[in-house]
Amino acid sequence: MTETTTEPTITRTIDxxxxxxPGPLMELIRAIREGQVGDVIAVRSxxxxxxxxxPKWVExxxxxxxxxxxxxxxxxxxxxxxx
Amino acid sequence: MQRILILGGGVGGxxxxxxxxxxxxxxxxxxxVSVTVVDQTGQHTYQPGFMYIAMGHERAxxxxxxxxxxxxxxxxxxxxxxxxxxxxxxTVTLEDGRRLPYDHLVLATGSxxxxxxxxxxxQEAHHFYTAEAALRLRRALDAFTGGKxxxxxxxxxxxxxxxxxxxxxxxxxxxxxxxLRGRSEVHFCSPIGRAFTIETxxxxxxxxxxxxxIELHTFVNxxxxxxxxxxxxxxxxxxxxxxxxxLVPPHRGARVVIDSGLAPPSGWLPTDQxxxxxxxxxxxxxxxxxxxLPISKAGSTAHFEAPVVAERIAASVRGREPDAKxxxxxxxxxxxxxxxxxxxxxLRFDYLNPPHPPKPNRIWHxxxxxFNKTYWFTVPKGRV
Numbered sequence: 001m002t003e004t005t006t007e008p009t010i011t012r013t014i015d016x017x018x019x020x021x022p023g024p025l026m027e028l029i030r031a032i033r034e035g036q037v038g039d040v041i042a043v044r045s046x047x048x049x050x051x052x053x054x055p056k057w058v059e060x061x062x063x064x065x066x067x068x069x070x071x072x073x074x075x076x077x078x079x080x081x082x083x
Numbered sequence: 084m085q086r087i088l089i090l091g092g093g094v095g096g097x098x099x100x101x102x103x104x105x106x107x108x109x110x111x112x113x114x115x116v117s118v119t120v121v122d123q124t125g126q127h128t129y130q131p132g133f134m135y136i137a138m139g140h141e142r143a144x145x146x147x148x149x150x151x152x153x154x155x156x157x158x159x160x161x162x163x164x165x166x167x168x169x170x171x172x173x174t175v176t177l178e179d180g181r182r183l184p185y186d187h188l189v190l191a192t193g194s195x196x197x198x199x200x201x202x203x204x205x206q207e208a209h210h211f212y213t214a215e216a217a218l219r220l221r222r223a224l225d226a227f228t229g230g231k232x233x234x235x236x237x238x239x240x241x242x243x244x245x246x247x248x249x250x251x252x253x254x255x256x257x258x259x260x261x262x263l264r265g266r267s268e269v270h271f272c273s274p275i276g277r278a279f280t281i282e283t284x285x286x287x288x289x290x291x292x293x294x295x296x297i298e299l300h301t302f303v304n305x306x307x308x309x310x311x312x313x314x315x316x317x318x319x320x321x322x323x324x325x326x327x328x329x330l331v332p333p334h335r336g337a338r339v340v341i342d343s344g345l346a347p348p349s350g351w352l353p354t355d356q357x358x359x360x361x362x363x364x365x366x367x368x369x370x371x372x373x374x375x376l377p378i379s380k381a382g383s384t385a386h387f388e389a390p391v392v393a394e395r396i397a398a399s400v401r402g403r404e405p406d407a408k409x410x411x412x413x414x415x416x417x418x419x420x421x422x423x424x425x426x427x428x429x430l431r432f433d434y435l436n437p438p439h440p441p442k443p444n445r446i447w448h449x450x451x452x453x454f455n456k457t458y459w460f461t462v463p464k465g466r467v
Binding site: 023033 | 240
């Protein structure tokens with residue numbers, strides 16, 4: 001689990017629970033495409049692969065992973081659109 | 084009279100109609116039930132064959148037959164394009180103004196490609212999602228004398244997930260056979276962090292890509308094409324130069340389901356994973372590419388979904404509960420996977436069990452060829 005110093009204001013939450021990999025990642029990509037620089041997007045995923053795939057993609061695509069939080073029965077990954 | 088209306092004469096729509104004709108034979112013959120398929124063209128197309136047109140082993144005319152010839156004689160066929168579904172009135176309006184009432188509706192409306200969403204796509208990129216495009220790719224391959232081949236995916240989800248990998252394998256093998264491999268590079272761009280969505284298939288395919296010298300690039304979501312510099316650019320900020328560009332075009336669901344408010348702008352219908360009902364409606368079903376289910380958009384998916392929908396509608400017509408097993412889709416999909424050099428493998432999986440593809444061999448390649456040739460006599464008629 002990654003903690004942040006400031007509480008981010010989430011612009012958009014995507015509930016991708018019940019969707020299999022790469023569903024949650026593709027949903028995030030869609031939200032990033034549609035969003036504005038500075039938007040903070042939270043993705044909820046029950047697919048365990050998302051915890052690995054999403055941070056890797058975020059790094060490669062030049063955005064910022066604000067945090068990866070373990071919730072009850074799912075993970076929430078919070079991403080800031082940087083470009 | 085109970086009217087069952089099926090929109091779409093592809094694998095899913097045709098098979099559902101034929102299964103219903105068998106299950107409800109008595110009530111159809113006594114005119115208590117009608118089964119109608121609405122299809123835009125009246126022609127049934129075997130789309131998996133398009134890839135083989137591109138590879139020079141198939142002809143477009145062999146991939147089409149009149150829909151009427153595949154339907155049980157108890158099923159009515161209406162040729163026309165559905166333009167609006169009115170849920171309150173339980174009618175479907177066609178573009179020519181005809182109105183068809185329904186009690187049970189099956190949306191087997193498939194997917195459509197939207198290459199126009201990417202500027203310069205038609206001018207620069209090749210694909211194999213129509214017979215014409217596949218033939219154009221064949222001609223481009225014939226004219227190719229070496230250079231950079233880039234194979235990528237410009238939007239997910241898309242039809243037949245293994246197809247771009249198969250095309251990479253087949254093109255690489257062809258270049259080798261034609262003595263052009265030394266002068267060529269083959270690049271495969273995957274939108275996700277590995278070669279294929281399903282991990283076990285990725286584990287099988289990745290060493291084969293390596294062995295064939297096909298360069299794998301991950302997290303490449305192709306977004307733009309620069310025709311002057313002949314490069315594709317990804318959302319992730321990378322560029323790939325190409326001499327021959329093969330791209331899976333973006334896909335969307337049918338317009339009629341978007342225009343009628345049943346699906347979001349993507350066009351994928353919100354579908355129950357097990358009952359295949361749309362948005363909790365008891366009398367509206369979706370099958371095949373039309374759904375938003377997180378499984379392959381492939382004829383095989385529709386093939387295994389159709390019996391579930393037929394069972395549920397037949398049960399409703401007869402006033403009984405659907406069979407707990409036959410009326411519950413478990414995510415079954417079975418498909419062949421070409422590796423090139425006359426070899427293939429088989430992917431068989433469901434919601435809970437990922438595929439464990441056998442080591443590629445000639446048998447599965449031949450299996451795919453035989454399946455393609457015998458399709459007309461088997462799948463749409465419910466014989467397999």
